[in-house]
Amino acid sequence: MSDARAGNAAITENIYYDDDIVKKFIYATIFWGAAAFVVGLVAALQLAYWPANLELPWLTFGRIRPLHTNAAIFAFGGNIIFAGIYHSTQRLLKTRNYSDFLSNFHFWGWQLIIVGALVTLPLGYSHGKEYAELEWPLDVAIAVVWVVFAVNFFGTIAIRRVRHLYVAIWFYIATIVTVTLLHVVNSIEIPVAMLKSYPVYAGVQDALVQWWYGHNAVAFFLTTPFLGLMYYYVPKAANRPIYSYRLSIIHFWSLVFIYIWAGPHHLLNTALPDWAQTLGMIFSIMLWAPSWGGMINGLLTLRGAWTKLRTDPIIKFLAVAVTFYGMSTFEGPLLSIKSVSSLAHYTDWIIGHVHGGTLGWNGFLTFGIIYYLVPRLWNTKIYSQRMMNWHFWIGLLGILLYYISMWASGITQGLMWRAIGENGQLVYPDFVETVMRIVPLYYVRFAGGVLFLTGFLLLIYNVWITIARAPRGERAVAVQVPSRSSDVTDIGTGHRKLEALSVIFTVLLFLAVLAGSIIEIVPTLAIYKYLPQTAKTEPYTPLELAGRDIYIKEGCYVCHSQMIRKLPYDVLRFGANSTLEESMYDRPFQWGSKRTGPDLARVGGKYPDMWHLRHMIDPRVITPRSIMPGYPWLAAEKIDYHILRKKLSVMKMLGVPYKDEDVSNADINAEKQAAVIYEGLLSQDPSLESVKDSEVIAIIAYLQSLGKKTSPEGVATSNR
């Protein structure tokens, strides 16, 4: 490897970069990207046209939506991050990656996790926590693969030939360290079965941890790594230095220190204490400045070369991506203002905001990088510039259709929800009326998605032909780099490898210590402090718990919130505002983030059991214009009574005040409660014999308990 040339042995040596791993990650990006976009399109169609749910359990929106988000973020986004990091880090640090074995372990491990997600999510194995839906075996696998990635990356830093760390490297470091902690803290859970677990946190605790994680998944998975890529590929593609290196350093350090505090802006106007909401809001607004500094820095890199915007499609993609970064980081803090959030929260405005960021910023940056890398890695030219241009314009039009339709939809529905007439009553008391108004916009969104995917198909074809026509059988080209022997600290490669270990160990030690202390602290914080309050709220009965787990399995939370905000129009529509006590035993919390259907926090007792039964099997029997999918299989699948003892014992261990006999009689008690509900239904309709012991009975029990578990001194339990 270090075949130093005679004569200048002390100055340079020839090495080979590992570009195979970059190629693999690019293939994976394209493959999973296509999958993520197709699934997204299915989800969009289902919202516009409910029969597209096809009444198949694994194809229903509640299960498809987590599949789409996980595939888009972690499969499409993850793979391009790894491709870009492995490609640019080697070149910035002038060294081959630390270990080819670790690189390949990372690659195959990550793909296996994605396959695992692809199988388990449609089958309904889900945590019910957004962007962290994967069940515990996959959570463990993610942690292992991520640590392997960290070892490989910090090893590469340790054996670098350039002392200076370019700003992109700093962004990668922040990503790797922070994602490790976010994932570990948010995924502490107690397994109940092979693919079922309960988080140690409950209610507001879970909400805080989840959105601390959820927001930082955006910050440290969709922002910092992509900013690192921006700081490498935009200057490279434009062949001119970043506008201000100084500004890039300020951008990095201010983001790193501010981003982590912004999570509570996902919980504005909820039962979360006001001071925590205000804290999240203030830090979110503070993000405005550094984000825009970074955006301007990226764009002004093109100064004096604006003409490339017309001639070079790669520059078009990158420049538009940076523009969308600017738009998203303007909109984000705006939405974090409490009064704006009161309008936008739970509506499609948030969906539009997210897709502006993911399609515009992450997507277009990714496409630019793919078009930049493929010809270079395969040592050829891109097959068709025209096709790149077409991709650009079709894709951009798709994003604009998506974004604008979701703005219109979100603001329309938000205004309808809050409209109060002169008599003090809601102007649109019927929830479905506000849904019907925006369904046409769902078709526009679908059309936008079709265009975005069409553009991506052009990329696939273009890249395919480019690679097919690339010269074959060429050996990798050696590159000339400064020799390590010019570095006084070096005593040969063997020693350098050992030195590398010390850096890796330091980082791992930090992560291990932190993870260890978290695991020690969490139980005390999450359990015991809760006990004094138990008098107020009753825990779920075993049958209700079974129903709750079906609610989570079917992904009901992706369309229904369980959090009535402290806002007059929320209270008028759904009943008294939710309190912290009401969700204190909820593992996971199900406050939700989107209301495609109405809030369910106080649905208990509002309708008879028969109403729920008919509604679950075919919602249109009850609400003719409903867009909710039917769940006929719930009336056929039988309740798993057997596992309830285990479930209650885990809950008891986590501090829920079940008595020993509650645990040991869990299955019997559940069967008894189910029999009561079943007989009630049967007395009204003798043809319902087949629903005996079916899952729909459990979900009815759960829905009827919502808002009824907390005694009156905590909160009023009336329906409306």
Place this chain on the structure above:
Amino acid sequence: MNIIFLTLGVSIAIALVFLGAFIWAAGKGQYDDLETPGHRMLLDDYDTDKKKQQAKEETGK
């Protein structure tokens, strides 16, 4: 709500680690020169590789 001490604690720990990293970086002179790094990253593209590619492009025309 006690969980806020955990998220605050972890967040502060992360901030402290990055503060340490910042002090280390500044002390090591990572930020002494805020001009050339932006230019230098453009130059890394190898001698052998680039020459070969240029030669190819020329013959291609």
